[in-house]
Amino acid sequence: MSHMQKLKTRVVKKNLNPEWNDDLTLSISDPHAPIHLHVYDKDTFSMDDKMGDAEFFIGPFIEAVKMRLSGLPNNTIVTKVLPSRQNCLAEESHIMLKDGKVVQNMVLRLRNVESGEVELQLHWIDIPGSRHL
Template structure:
């Protein structure tokens, strides 16, 4: 991507919740999410004994290379052994970054800028909308976890402009 149409900045990823996550302990799990992009690694808090955890945690990623995927892995926290993998998914942020380039002058609140359909090439459970809301571009998505018997992750992306940057409106 050439630098004229893309500015580096930060992406706020709200890890909302897990849905029907895999059981890794006797009847439940103690899940947390690890988010990796390039050499960045962030993680949520552990929610004890819950296969439908609500984190509602904001993790901030610095975006230098939009071609790098964001990898999310859910783990079950174990006190006395290695944490168990509960599945993973990837987020392709290119459609989101492309929506940032669109003119947003006089757009009504709630305007859908782009819709991404579930496909074999992504991890979406259902279509995901990139929306203009409250003077921000927001993308909500529900991802199906891979390499596991069940589980989904719900998250929301929001762009954070660096101080002094053009907001694009």
């Protein structure tokens, strides 16, 4: 059983359209396991209200990182991931090269809530001495 990592963003107060702009770093042991995202409304007097959740898969992103494509022109799209019933994508997601690094932008539609979307961007960080994929 792999250890589950939990990361938390800071709280954005009194904002119906919050921007976190937080950097969270996850170490990846299983590229096939989904990453779960939960959004909460921080409540002063009671438990935090759940505002929806989503999950995303990093498999296609990891495959693009493994290709070692640093020589391509900036903003080259390596892969497109289409929205489907199997994922929470609200629109087509692009895995691209930016300044020699692979990044993936995604807009996730939150589940278990009337409406809501979260935008995020994946970056790969090589940590010296770590086990490479």
